[in-house]
Amino acid sequence: MGVRRWLDAAVIIVVLQAFLCHSAKSQSFIGVNYGTIADNLPPPASTANLLKSTSIGKVRLYEPQPDLVAALAGSNISILLGVPNADVPNLASSPAAASAWAAANIPTTVPVSAISVGNELLNSGDPSLAPQLLPAMQNLLAALPAGSTTKAMHSMAVLSSSDPPSSGAFHEDLAASLVPVLDFLKQNGAPFMINPYPYFAYRSDTRPETLAFCLFQPNPGRVDAASGLTYTNMFDAQLDAIRAALDAKGYPGVDIVIAETGWPYKGDADEAGATADNAKAYNGNLVAHLKSQVGTPRTPGKSVDTYLFALYDEDLKGGPESERSFGLYKTDLTANYDIGLAAAPGTATPATVTPITVVQVPPRDSCLPILSLQLWIDDAHGVDVADQYCPLVLVLQNTPQPSRTPTGFCVTAAGVPGTTQGQQVPQTSSCYIPAGAGSRRVDADAAVRRLVWLGVLLCLLTLVRK
Template identity: 55%
Template sequence: MEMISKYGTDRENHTSFDGAAWCVASGGVTKGREYGTPRMPKSIVSTSSSSHSYSVESSYPSSSYRALQKEIKDKEEEIKKKDDFILEMKRQMDSMKEYLVNNLGYHGGTSNIDQDSQSFIGINYGQLEDNLPPPPSTAKLLQSTSIQKVRLYGSDPAIIKALANTGIGIVIGTANGDIPGLASDPNFAKTWINTNVLPFYPASNIILITVGNEVMTSNDQNLMNKLLPAMQNVQNALNDASLGGKIKVTTVHSMGVLKQSEPPSSGSFDPSYGDLMKGLLEFNSATGSPFAINPYPYFAYRSDTRPETLAFCLFQPNAGRMDGNTKIKYMNMFDAQVDAVYSALNSMGFKNVEIVVAETGWPFKRDDNDVGPSIENAKAYNGNLIAHLRSMVGTPLMPGKSVDTFLFALYDGDSKPGPGSERSFGLFKTDLTMVYDAGLSTSSQTRSLAAASQPLIAAATNTSNNNSSMSMSTSTCNCTCNCTSIISISSGSNKVYLIRIFNLDLLYGFVGLSLICLFFYDLQT
């Protein structure tokens, strides 16, 4: 009773009060762990960190206990409000980030990646066009762009030699017709390497050999069965030449190898390929070679020509598509298709196999009955895809990195069979001028970087709008690049104009720092 007489009825607020001693002096029983806090010194407190809930057992008089309960409840409500605020802040920032990546246009959406080291941007160099420029001229054209890799469908020695000492990574390929010989005769594979690789490497930076193209969906069972043995013999020939760790071997697949691709988390391979696909994936995994795939949002749009699908395919503003399994909202078809492939690899136990986009593009010219091809759509798809890759955002299931992507194509394919759109994927004409500016040339990049170096000009003005939600609007600059240059962001009573938005990495860093500050503020309070 000495403790009671010493501290009286205001004992719980006394700075030197010892709660444990009080409990003993007053006959209280303690259970569980003891925690000391300024307001609850050595009381019995159990916590749940996930819900910020507390329960207290003590022998305090009931009035003090009720007051303590009220204080805890008030604190819980305050914490909940802060948590809700932080979650909403994160949601708004994620929304802003996605908007900037997809809608600044391909000139305003650059990151601070060195424009000369964008190794994830490649292009397909086909030879079905009439009057192709000489290979040395094409090599100079490529050097004037940010393209760092070139995929050949064959192994033309003139082109391989023209690309020597440029630093451009070269993908060469064997024809589908070579597969039976490569599979059955290891010496044929050695001869192929001796002819198409050794005379040029390493001056010509050959990085990958593709054995066949879309063999698994060719319906040619003989080729399908011989594909893996052909790849193995080519790999063995490289090993014998001491190039096994320097040049990889793979094959290229169409999206038709997937049985299911929607939603992306349910992506799976067609079970009819069974052990054949498993063997190919085991080869990729064992040799460190990539799984090469040809995703074309253009063909997805052709099967669903609604305006919202077009926007989804072109990286333009849209409502997004929710993956019901992961609760991830996809904002473009490219990410959805690539993540479907990732999910398919994961379902087979090969999630660590790298994905390479061997072909993707959009045609700019159409026949009368075609839907989708146009200069505007082709420019939007390729330009916004390039901006998306440069942002290094990645895909929802593979964030923070850009998948190596080979655009289709460098030139048109006038000699290619099929509809007019099949011959109109080229980004450059044979006179070496651009069909349209997708932001690949150094002059385009110079405009981008000049704009990116401008400081952020932000002006906040009071408005009568008291709505707390965030809205955005865009306008277009008057320069020839036709890029999105001004974004108006309205939030609450303020309107902020972000003019010619700068460097996305700078924005992301600012957002991250803001969230960290909010987190520590929450801890302090």
């Protein structure tokens, strides 16, 4: 992926605004991307409960996710629903095909803020997709209820110039595909959606002052000599470069929305800046910047809807380690780092997202030289584990317990990947270990062994005193 000083290449997506059965105008302007290139994601109900416990008001889905949508029913979280690239030719083929897709995939139980058509179409390597983008948009819009408007999501790679921001301009060789889409957005009052990634800009210029500029940290700032504006962070510079390109092309009334932005918390040895501290700094300072509604130097005081990338890591993605390390949360529903997304008291939808831990303490006289300490799943304490990942129990006793599978999600057989999901979990369900849980099991086993030896030592001391 080519990287410029001010801008990073991103994604071209077109979005259709869909006011369906609910008003999709969320009070929150902070959203999150939900990627599914993974084999260890939590059950949809657990993800829904996690989202309800935060201030996140919008979720972007790259393709229809009926189980997650069903779990979000009744919440105030809106959906940005994606149309996969493979479906674009079908939608472009006829209004009837678009109507059928809409009827099958657009939910009516949750607010739908937008429908995105395609993902990275201009960078997909398939030149046949670009000319089908606008027909697909038009057909899908026609299939929506009267009064619906449209949005568009575009790549920052469409810029031929971006440094300084006031010089922002679109590539002329993209005019044939891009200008009709921009006209469509203007006619329908829809915004232009972009994916700025300051992280990639830093990788091309790893000076300390560039890192500070990318992370919203104190720095001397960079002056745009043409406009006289001073920029103190890369995010604003990227945003204003797109704004300048839109204005220069004759689209000053088309707003901008951030479809993706984020920072990886780990990477390969040669991936400068991919650390947990930097990820926390970027995402946390970005959230604070957005909440302040200070805007950018070119558009002060104007808030911008932003979708953070991403809710979870996607462990099946290829490429460098950083590609699999953008998650705000681990798949056990704990945060990789805190960036202030917890919902304000009294505003969150009641949700149980924290595992229940029960410790069974043995009688004082049951301490024996030979002990069995096991880590296993509790289904005997009257705990309703439906829609939760498995609580753990430490049992200290001198008789073995039935063999059980540790460290996984409580699911029925139908909930195991590769089978039908969505069934409620009874208390008697067993658990399976999702891919990638092996390392967590090793850590747990090591802790158990240390605790066993501590117990043995204490018991020996007790016997010696007697």
